[in-house]
Amino acid sequence: MDFQSFSGRVIRIDDFPGRHNDPLTGCYKLFTVQDRNGSVVNFVIEPETYFVDHALVKVGDRVTGYYDANAPAPLIYPPQYRTIVMAKDRSNQFVKVDFFNNQLISSDGSLKLNLSRDTEMVLENGQAFTLYPANRDLVVIYGATTRSIPAQTTPNKIIVLC
Known part of the structure; x- marks a missing residue:
């Protein structure tokens, strides 16, 4: 994998829409993250996404999301990436x-x-x-x-x- 990252503050957390009557509805989340320059990325959080320290992330937290830059991604704005690893920012770590x-x-x-x-x-x-x-x-x-x-x-x- 070609890991790339994006860091910023979580400004929104939504359920990622599934198909009608999909048993996985509610198991996927969409984290909207904005960096200090105002750039925005949407991270798709799947059940397989690894959260460092199993941290619970909420709106307002500073995070870094890691994704595979070679994976297919929809050509939309803001960019939307399937998240492999999510890390909540901590001092001295x-x-x-x-x-x-x-x-x-x-x-x-x-x-x-x-x-x-x-x-x-x-x-x-x-x-x-x-x-x-x-x-x-x-x-x-x-x-x-x-x-x-x-x-x-x-x-x-x-x-x-x-």
């Missing part, structure tokens, strides 16, 4: 969603992971992930980084997207 190679460097080359015994590694369902997390799509939750290129960090938690 950063989130990176990307493919990490065999050296644990993100596909954009901006972040290198240094694992420690304290790095929690789990699957989306919360179960332990016990293999080396290289060559996978990861949700990385971390704090401080070095000022090197790429920046390096010892993540607090890694969620493996299977």
